[in-house]
Amino acid sequence: MSGRYPNAISGDRGIAAVLWDVDDTLFDHSGAERLAALEHLASEGLLERYGSEEEAAAHWHEVSEAYVRRYLDGALTFQDQRRERARALAGRAFTDDEADAWFGGYLGAYQHHWRAFPDAVPALDALAAGYRHGVLSNNAAFQQDQKLRALGIRDRFEVLACAEELGVAKPAAAAFHAACAALDLPPEAVAYVGDLADNDARAADAAGLTGIWLDRSGTEPGPDGPMRITSLAELPALLAEPRRFGRAA
Numbered sequence: 001m002s003g004r005y006p007n008a009i010s011g012d013r014g015i016a017a018v019l020w021d022v023d024d025t026l027f028d029h030s031g032a033e034r035l036a037a038l039e040h041l042a043s044e045g046l047l048e049r050y051g052s053e054e055e056a057a058a059h060w061h062e063v064s065e066a067y068v069r070r071y072l073d074g075a076l077t078f079q080d081q082r083r084e085r086a087r088a089l090a091g092r093a094f095t096d097d098e099a100d101a102w103f104g105g106y107l108g109a110y111q112h113h114w115r116a117f118p119d120a121v122p123a124l125d126a127l128a129a130g131y132r133h134g135v136l137s138n139n140a141a142f143q144q145d146q147k148l149r150a151l152g153i154r155d156r157f158e159v160l161a162c163a164e165e166l167g168v169a170k171p172a173a174a175a176f177h178a179a180c181a182a183l184d185l186p187p188e189a190v191a192y193v194g195d196l197a198d199n200d201a202r203a204a205d206a207a208g209l210t211g212i213w214l215d216r217s218g219t220e221p222g223p224d225g226p227m228r229i230t231s232l233a234e235l236p237a238l239l240a241e242p243r244r245f246g247r248a249a
Contacts, residue, residue: 015210015239017132017183019176020157021194022144025214026120027151033061036109043105044090063088068138072169078140116151117216123232124156127239134159136179136192138169159183170194171203180209191239193232201226212238 023029037060041047050056064085071081083099090102124133134157137144141162148154161179163169168178180187187208194200197213204211205226212235213228215221221228229235 014189015131015191016189017134017185017191018127018235018239019134019136019159019161019179019183019190019192019204019209021192021196021200021214022135022137022147023139024195024216025193025200026116026153027147028115028117030061032110032113032115033057033064035113036106037061039109040106041089044102046090060089072138072163078164111150114147114150116153117232119232120151121153123235124153126236128156131239132183132185133157134161134179134183136161136170136175138163141165171199171206173203173207176204176207176209193235197226197228201228 020026034057037057038047038053041050041056041060047053047056050059067076067081067085067088070076070084071078076084079100082103083094083096086099086103087094092098094102127133135144135148137160139162141160141164144162145154145160148157148160159179159182161175161182163175166175166178168174170176176192177187180190183190188210191210191212192200192204193212193214194204195214195216197215201211201213211226213221213226214232215228215230218230227238229238
């Protein structure tokens with residue numbers, strides 16, 4: 001192995017580290033978002049605008065995804081995307097301070113509902129001895145650090161690589177390569193686990209890592225789909241498969 005990766009393992013020993021997505025992989029972001037959105041809309045007298053709670057939650061998510069994408073594309077700062085979401089969701093021409101205050105009401109409810117998935121800590125425990133661990137996320141580092149600390153798992157990860165600080169976001173290969181470089185490992189020695197087939201697993205594969213799609217919904221994979229698990233409980237056995245990951249049996 002070249003001097004670029006002094007801590008790299010030899011090719012016959014397979015995966016040395018696992019990079020993790022956070023939202024909807026380790027942390028139940030969708031569940032927390034839905035509960036907090038409904039609570040906040042109700043507290044603001046806005047829930048009655050919708051035909052159902054499902055419609056309200058779906059609209060909140062759709063608006064949020066649109067403005068987060070603009071943030072990831074560099075069109076908005078992290079704080080500005082929150083302000084624009086507040087204006088769009090409230091339907092009001094807020095000043096920045098008003099938007100911050102309105103969105104802060106949602107954030108309080110969102111944080112109240114922060115939970116790790118039940119399979120997250122057991123998987124990390126099972127993999128603790130055999131693998132190094134890091135995070136690669138498109139969210140802001142300060143928020144992901146806050147989540148991981150609240151969940152009691154921040155110390156499990158030696159690397160926290162996030163899009164704003166890296167200057168590049170998934171699915172770009174450069175984001176994955178930057179996280180591997182932070183671990184001082186080549187991409188082929190790293191697995192990436194995330195809840196999105198394209199943005200996470202296929203993008204990781206394309207960047208030279210081993211992409212693993214956490215498909216909690218149990219969606220039937222296509223014939224050319226990425227490596228797939230439906231629970232993190234499956235991950236330790238998957239990584240231990242010598243034929244799949246090039247280790248001697």
